[in-house]
């Protein structure tokens with residue numbers, strides 16, 4: 001069948017890599033894709049948020065399956081667009097409906113959902129623009145650090161953790177005053193949770209589910225997990241502290257009640273639930289839901305899956321998930337992300353990338369890359385490439401990723417050499 005994959009990051013390169021390996025995949029189209037996805041299919045210049053343009057491509061290329069990588073089209077309702085359009089409703093669509101995507105698109109929705117279904121998470125209060133005075137009085141009454149979250153999607157910048165009450169009040173005032181536009185017309189204040197984070201990925205049809213390999217991602221720019229937050233500087237799978245006992249707790253206390261909630265609310269959900277968790281003294285609590293896979297977790301998680309992905313998604317859409325087995329590779333995986341100099345602050349694009357042909361023993365996933373007019377591979381974003389490797393331990397895997405990362409050159413290149421070292 002012909003397949004359309006929406007998105008352009010390292011995550012989408014990993015999807016393209018897996019989908020293209022399936023004998024069930026005829027034509028693979030990626031919109032808009034990057035220089036790496038071109039190795040597995042055809043890139044199309046198309047904005048995934050332009051649903052009519054997506055429809056035109058689906059009809060023109062006789063696409064039978066659409067896989068949505070990023071959250072934005074989902075939160076804007078692309079799945080509903082497909083379900084309610086007579087020409088598109090037969091197309092297999094991987095991703096939840098607009099309402100279900102609120103699990104990621106609205107922190108307040110997610111918190112209320114967790115409360116209703118008894119899912120362990122941080123205590124919280126929510127405030128809207130009219131409640132500024134009340135919100136500031138509330139901040140006076142709680143201990144620091146203070147966790148403030150803009151309700152809606154804010155390009156990864158909507159969560160702020162502050163040690164200082166005055167700074168927290170300023171931030172609250174700015175957020176409710178429209179710092180993130182509509183996305184911060186509501187703000188969630190959360191209890192600060194101290195522990196170690198990990199990411200659990202679930203594929204579900206809203207009734208049955210399968211748990212994918214577990215990962216841990218490294219968000220800070222600097223070695224030793226210091227400095228500014230980024231989209232993600234690396235990931236490992238499987239983090240050893242997530243043992244069988246922890247996974248039993250996660251499954252019983254988090255995954256099963258989440259699926260029960262999807263069912264009880266009759267949410268149309270055929271896709272991934274990414275559950276960001278924190279282990280507080282061995283007890284899992286949910287930090288966030290996302291309605292898609294993580295980046296750069298996907299690169300490590302998919303490397304540990306041997307399934308035929310087209311078959312997997314067919315099973316999902318044909319309500320056959322209860323017959324599906326997730327085939328896991330027992331090896332450990334480490335992914336190191338190479339970023340542009342200056343990222344996550346301002347950075348330049350268009351730097352020529354060399355050395356990829358010297359890489360051996362790792363898979364290199366592209367994110368912010370493109371070909372310039374001369375056909376050269378150049379940087380085109382903050383996160384540029386992700387180097388993923390196997391090992392018997394993830395220290396070994398990391399060694400291989402670092403050895404290959406060293407061979408890749410572009411002006412200003414930066415990466416962390418301590419991915420997984422805290423474990």
Ligand code: AMP
Pocket residue numbers: 122147149159161190191192193194197219276287288
């Ligand atoms: P989120 O966008 O909700 O995942 O938040 C971004 C990051 O902020 C998380 O990955 C955590 O590192 C941190 N964070 C979010 N909520 C809390 C919390 N309640 N306590 C401590 N850290 C948090």
Ligand code: GLY
Pocket residue numbers: 217231232290293294295296297
């Ligand atoms: N790596 C975190 C995310 O994809 O949201």
